[in-house]
Amino acid sequence: MVDLDTSLIFKALAHPVRRQILTWLRSREGFEPQEHPDSAVYGICLSSIQHRAGTSQSMTSQHMAALERADLVRSHRLGQWTHYRRNEEVLQRFAAHVAKDL
Numbered sequence: 001m002v003d004l005d006t007s008l009i010f011k012a013l014a015h016p017v018r019r020q021i022l023t024w025l026r027s028r029e030g031f032e033p034q035e036h037p038d039s040a041v042y043g044i045c046l047s048s049i050q051h052r053a054g055t056s057q058s059m060t061s062q063h064m065a066a067l068e069r070a071d072l073v074r075s076h077r078l079g080q081w082t083h084y085r086r087n088e089e090v091l092q093r094f095a096a097h098v099a100k101d102l
Contacts, residue, residue, distance in 0.1 A: 005070065009094050012070035017053055018063050022072060024052060025086045042076040043085030 012018055024030060024044075031048045050060040064084055067073040071090045076083050 004090065004093055004097060006094070006097060008070040009072065009090075012066045012072055015063065015066070017055065018067055021049060021053065021063060021067065022086060022091075024049070025073065025084065042078060042083040043074070044083060046082045046084065049084065 013022075028044065031044050031052060046057075046060060046064060049064065050057055053060055053063070055063070064073065064075070064082075067084075068075055071087055072094075073084045074087050076085075
C-alpha cells in the first residue's frame with residue numbers, strides 16, 4: 001500500500017471546482033450521455049466534465065491533472081478521449097486519515 005501524500009491531496013481539494021468535480025464523478029448524474037460503450041467502466045470524458053464545470057479545456061485539464069497527481073482520480077485514454085473516475089480507495093483512506101488525525 002502506497003502512503004498517502006496528504007499535502008498533494010489537501011492542495012488539490014483547496015479549489016472548490018475540484019471538490020465539485022469529485023462530487024459529480026461520485027454520482028455520475030448531470031453529465032451528457034457518454035459516446036464510448038466502455039465509459040461506464042472508465043469514467044466520464046474530459047469534455048463532459050468541462051461542459052458541466054463551465055471552464056475552458058485547458059483549465060479543466062489543469063484541474064484534472066491536480067486531482068490525478070493527488071491520486072484522487074484515475075484517467076484512461078479511449079482513442080482521442082480521456083475519461084476520469086474517482087479513486088475510491090485513496091478517497092476512503094484520506095477520509096480515515098482526516099477522521100483519525102485531525
